[in-house]
Amino acid sequence: MSQIASSSPDIALAPPRRRGPRFSLPVIILSAILLVLILPPTIFLVKVSFYTTKPDGSFGDLTLKYYQQLFTGRFFFSSLINTTIYAIGSAFIAILLGTLQAIIVERTNTPGRKWVFLGAVISLGIPHVLYTVAWLLILGRSGPINSVIDHTFGHQAAINVYSMWGMTLIEGVGFVPLTFLLMSSVLRSTDASFEEASMMSGAKPTRTFWSITLRMGLPGVMALLLLVFIRAFESFEVPALVGLAGNINVLTTNIYQSSKGTGAMDYGQSGAYSVCLLLIVVGLLYWYNRLSRHAHQYQTITGKGYRPRVINLGKMRYFTAAALILMFMLVTGLPLVMLVFTSLQPFYEGVTPESFSRFTLENYRVLMGPGSFRDSIWNTLILGASTSTFVVPFTALCAWLAVRRKPGAWVLDQIATAPLVMPAIVMSVAFLYVFVNLPIPLYGTLLSVILASSVRFMPYGMRYAYAGVLQIHRELEDASSTSGARQGNTFLRIVLPLLAAAMISSWLFIFLLAVQAVSLPLLLVGPGTEIVAVTLFDLWQNGQVTELASMGITWVSLMIVVSACFHFVTRRYQVMAS
């Protein structure tokens, strides 16, 4: 109601409509595709949480014990509090730094600002486990920072990274590339006229940013909050590597500690936790949907020529450049330098004077040798590219239908976001059972991994696309349909090109995540379909940190090359489109 009431121009143009069908055909088709993909792992997840699992992996009796254990365990409340602090803290760091970067890059004439994209690609290219390890190497007891503190202030002053601030910082900083990419795509497609109006009314640039630019980007910020918050609630690597060692439990590590170690394949408690998270996400999405019901407020791409405004900072631009460099060092530079250093060592024992005389390329030699990851590069690139190429347009269409409130289209957003809360390992087991039972020989093929990772990364595509579509004003599409174009044509020729900025970020982001996902493909690949992630997992499990670092550095280099090619291609496309 509120939408109709407040968007009176639309009403005036549109003929009076009767209550239409509850679901339109495209929505039904897309929902069907989504359900086929997402229902199996969801059902498995719910079943895992309500049934005991027998030693052979089949389901036993119906039970509520996993939910009971979840809420009555003696560490539940302390874990819940820790999780909340951790999630809020890391979300705050990620959004603050990411948004700051995005504003400087998109809206100012700061020199060298375009290089921030490269920084984002580099840090997204570093596998997450390795990124965490790099931070532990920097902040750990034998890391360079503590060495300096030791020398200047004595041993007592040493910092302890195995603590809440350590966890929060590492997780938050790790999410900056995501927040930066999402915010920059939001800012890039914001109409400059509002900002100009604000400036002309005498508002200073900072005031304009806070009250116009950021406000206009609210759906984007909200989408981010949703992603980062939920991710923090289900994140495992940082809490396990950093928190557990300092005896700080969050919910995920609490469940892990309670249910692992027995050798049995029992995902009951983590299933129960995921089901709870799923309900929370459904609630959050409902609220988010209500928020975007007032979507017209955020429609920043209108029929009047839109070009984001770039502010001339004058001398200040050197200050912002310094801020960018500082943030780059924090998010990407330091961990990267540490990894390069480690990869050149025969073993790692901290940054000691002796270690500088021990540089060797041995780790790289082993890495390039037979049987290592060079055999699996092609499979991996195909996996990443196919996943992104499927997810991005698909979610763009879903988001468009949902934002434009086509009958029943809200369902699409809900379904496509569900995989966000599923632990990768549970999803992997679920898909294993799906594929191994299919009559068509999909089991063990690369295609099966592509399908599974498309589901896994669907929520990210959805959030990118949703925030992007929210900004496109209806009038452009109305103009298209008034000129006689059909819906499909309008989507292809009007909406997609306008969405390009969001879609490009989304494609790259999903690609970078898909190629390094470890737990998901583990059970799905068969003999002969090796992918890099599995090599990475082997190295993580059995290799030494020096070998792991050399693998990470090589991988990041390759990702930079891939991203550069991608950047080149999309730039050409953008030039052609305009």
Added chain:
Amino acid sequence: MILQNRKRRTAAITACLAAMLTGVAAGTSRALTTEEVLNYKGADREQVLIDGAKKEGQIVFYCALIVTQALRPIADGFMKKYPFVKVSYWRGESEAIAQKLMAEIKANNLQADLVEGTGVGEIVVQAGQAVPFYSPKLEEFPTEYRDSRGLWAATRLSYFALGYNTKLVPIDKVPKSYDDLLDPMWKGKLSWRIESASGTPLFITNLRLAWGEDRARAYLKKLAEQKIVNFGSGSARTLVDRVMAGEYPIAMNIFAHHPQISKQKGAPVDTKLLEPTATTAGTMVVPKGVRHPYGAMLLADFLLSKDGQALLANAEYFPARPDVPPIDAISHVVPRTLGVKDNFVSPENLNKYTESSEAIYQELFR
């Protein structure tokens, strides 16, 4: 009615003829059942297996060995000897192998012909999904390293010990017994790996089996006061790396050979065996419904042979075969050579005690 009867009769005659024909064919080529292949003891075993494997053309091996170090050299070595069989392999941690295998068996879509890992064998045996097999090579193994029912055979051994940072732990302070670990000087400085069956549960199981429940429990209660760091992510190897980096002075219950491999390169880390030293075995099993039994047996024989075990030794594993020594870099952490008493925790016991040992961990150490 008549028509139906005639139809039935024709069908019966056809069936009889078909049965006779297949019987004749079977008689000439002496086709063996899968069970017979897996337990074939004739003198012409290798030839029979080779002939059968040639027809099969391939085998699929699920294995927990590290690909670059061990799995690939073994597959290559095997294919060099038997070039007519293509070995394809999939590597996973034991739990993942079990997971994948069970799903395949239940879906009647079994891919694996032979499975190897630490812990996975017992899971398959317990689930009733392993079938008995025979290998003449097994007679050269000690009886404790093979199953009396023929369901599993040991391929390699693991010894568990302390790993310590030599810069942080002076040589005269290195704990020499389990009691030394209770010294207040180690409070907050000990770490162990909590996530897998070969982590904390094995440490606890070892003491329960060697000392009995009461003594073990009394000891563990005291140990819990040391506030051990519960290392929760990554493997035992990762934990050793953290010890080398100086994050924790001592790691308990890590693989005895890992510190030695790094020590060779000059890293400040070493191994200390405590008595009794927990010892476990990696095993192999044949899953029920195996598709390529001839090839599977050929590979099993190869893995248990001197050549196969030597490949394992070169990959820095401890071979289960007594007559194949481990490489020099790690041979001096074998309990026998040091005169340290070891406690072989059999696959059955490891599986049987893990859950209750895990419960003790939950109660005392969290």
